[in-house]
Amino acid sequence: MDKLIRGITSNGRIRVFGALTTGVVQKAYETHNTTPVATAAFGRTLTAALMMGTMLKGEKENVSLQFKGDGPIATVLAVGTPQGTVKGYVGNNFVALPLKENGKLDVGGAIGDGYLTVIKDLRLKEPYIGKVELQTGEIAEDLTYYFATSEQTPSVVALGVLVDRDFSVKAAGGYIIQLMPEATEEDIVKLEQNLAGLKSVTALIEDGMDIGEILNTVMDGFEIKITDEITPEYKCDCNKERIERAIISLGRQEIEDILKKEKKAEVTCYFCNKEYVFAESELQEILSKNE
Numbered sequence: 001m002d003k004l005i006r007g008i009t010s011n012g013r014i015r016v017f018g019a020l021t022t023g024v025v026q027k028a029y030e031t032h033n034t035t036p037v038a039t040a041a042f043g044r045t046l047t048a049a050l051m052m053g054t055m056l057k058g059e060k061e062n063v064s065l066q067f068k069g070d071g072p073i074a075t076v077l078a079v080g081t082p083q084g085t086v087k088g089y090v091g092n093n094f095v096a097l098p099l100k101e102n103g104k105l106d107v108g109g110a111i112g113d114g115y116l117t118v119i120k121d122l123r124l125k126e127p128y129i130g131k132v133e134l135q136t137g138e139i140a141e142d143l144t145y146y147f148a149t150s151e152q153t154p155s156v157v158a159l160g161v162l163v164d165r166d167f168s169v170k171a172a173g174g175y176i177i178q179l180m181p182e183a184t185e186e187d188i189v190k191l192e193q194n195l196a197g198l199k200s201v202t203a204l205i206e207d208g209m210d211i212g213e214i215l216n217t218v219m220d221g222f223e224i225k226i227t228d229e230i231t232p233e234y235k236c237d238c239n240k241e242r243i244e245r246a247i248i249s250l251g252r253q254e255i256e257d258i259l260k261k262e263k264k265a266e267v268t269c270y271f272c273n274k275e276y277v278f279a280e281s282e283l284q285e286i287l288s289k290n291e
């Protein structure tokens, strides 16, 4: 069962985040009809956004991860909230690439060279924006680099999505381990020893481990206090008012053009593919309300 947890070592020197997201990524795959390599790129990003959502403090805050590269998938975007919900989309859900030499899906090849942009909407006047160059396009390495350079927080990021033969999601999850400034050399050595030779996160999930057991394996020798535990969910928060605001932002001229040509507007939500239809009378009302 999907689970999202965060915790801290009893000495307060290391923060830990873990997510089992097989169900969330399956829902994302069903919603966006992604090919295996797109599911892997999307699922890793969604899993990271869920964990980074729990790093936020305010209820209405959210964090967006945007991978934009010159590869065939073009964009992968995910938005996480502190409530454990996530939504997102990929630029090209049909991307297909040969497997890498090691038999893995070529997520780095799908994304290509480009940038990772992290936007935190903290409900302040301006959002926090951190932008780093992609290291490999494999998502986890890029986030490790982001945490080190933009947030000055040394981190271990592991993300995995295992796609089944029928394209459904067999296993998905990940963890983020963050060293606080008080972390000692001894802590780092111990953590490195634990990570050396550790199986991939999807292999651990396939072994039947839950996310708490996975974190305990990664953090062997440390005492962890779990402070939060939520059931994560792929969930869109769109509604007709939001879509109406998007239509208004098109501008008067554009809306008048749509009225003339189509006599109605059909708008599909990027995140959940729900379709909204605005009839001629509703478009006219939008125009008259926004004179």
Ligand SMILES: [Zn+2]
Pocket: 236, 237, 238, 269, 270, 271, 272, 273, 274
């Ligand atoms: Zn939606």
